[in-house]
Amino acid sequence: MKALWGSFMETIGQNILQVKSNMEKALERAGRRQDSAVLIAVSKTKPISMLMEAYGQGIRDFGENRVQELVEKYEQLPKDIRWHMIGHLQRNKVKDLVGKTVLIHSVDSYRLAGEISKEAVRKDTDVDILIEVNVAQEESKFGVCVEEACALVEAVAALPKVHIKGLMTIAPNTKIPEENRKYFRRLRQLSVDIARKNIDNVSMYVLSMGMTNDYTVALEEGAGYVRVGTGIFGTRSQHDR
Numbered sequence: 738m739k740a741l742w743g744s745f746m747e748t749i750g751q752n753i754l755q756v757k758s759n760m761e762k763a764l765e766r767a768g769r770r771q772d773s774a775v776l777i778a779v780s781k782t783k784p785i786s787m788l789m790e791a792y793g794q795g796i797r798d799f800g801e802n803r804v805q806e807l808v809e810k811y812e813q814l815p816k817d818i819r820w821h822m823i824g825h826l827q828r829n830k831v832k833d834l835v836g837k838t839v840l841i842h843s844v845d846s847y848r849l850a851g852e853i854s855k856e857a858v859r860k861d862t863d864v865d866i867l868i869e870v871n872v873a874q875e876e877s878k879f880g881v882c883v884e885e886a887c888a889l890v891e892a893v894a895a896l897p898k899v900h901i902k903g904l905m906t907i908a909p910n911t912k913i914p915e916e917n918r919k920y921f922r923r924l925r926q927l928s929v930d931i932a933r934k935n936i937d938n939v940s941m942y943v944l945s946m947g948m949t950n951d952y953t954v955a956l957e958e959g960a961g962y963v964r965v966g967t968g969i970f971g972t973r974s975q976h977d978r
């Protein structure tokens with residue numbers, strides 16, 4: 738047992754070093770500053786002990802895709818952690834979440850944004866969000882389509898206490914990361930197009946894109962946040978998460 742424990746601790750540490758080194762090289766290839774991208778450790782389904790190991794290695798940004806799990810971990814872990822909600826969010830869960838995240842990546846409807854706004858006003862807190870775009874038009878994925886993204890941004894921008902900081906996408910699951918480059922490029926182009934409109938209360942500074950299989954390609958295409966789960970914590974038991 739002790740040996741096993743020791744080995745996963747070593748592995749998480751080594752994985753983080755490896756991911757960071759890959760990130761550095763990708764940023765360099767792209768001619769980007771080293772501080773222009775942040776690694777989010779996606780810790781869904783993983784126990785507190787593993788998150789603490791990553792914390793010990795300097796990780797402060799963690800991503801979760803379920804409200805209840807995020808809230809439980811939020812309550813148990815150090816308060817300097819920046820929690821990212823990256824999964825599909827139901828309106829009836831919004832009240833539990835607001836006030837606990839640094840960023841909600843997965844806003845894809847006006848109704849959801851409205852609920853977040855209502856709760857933010859009630860708690861007198863500001864909530865930063867990203868608009869999730871289904872760039873690859875996969876049936877199975879959430880997110881607004883590219884054509885409707887700008888209209889959604891304009892509508893959400895008028896809501897009190899929510900602030901759009903950029904866009905997020907989940908690219909298709911592929912073994913060949915290069916195949917996803919076009920989707921990352923498309924999201925970046927969309928963010929440039931929206932930024933040109935100079936909409937009040939909207940910044941297009943952040944692109945959240947890239948996961949274990951394709952984060953280096955995403956960084957070459959301008960990702961500000963990469964969301965890496967398996968590459969840090971190992972495989973998950975549930976296929977759907």
Ligand SMILES: *Cc1c(COP(=O)(O)O)cnc(C)c1O
Binds near residue numbers: 781964
């Ligand atoms: C699970 C998840 C990730 C991390 O996926 P890995 O392939 O394990 O790196 C990233 N983003 C979202 C939205 C996720 O749900």
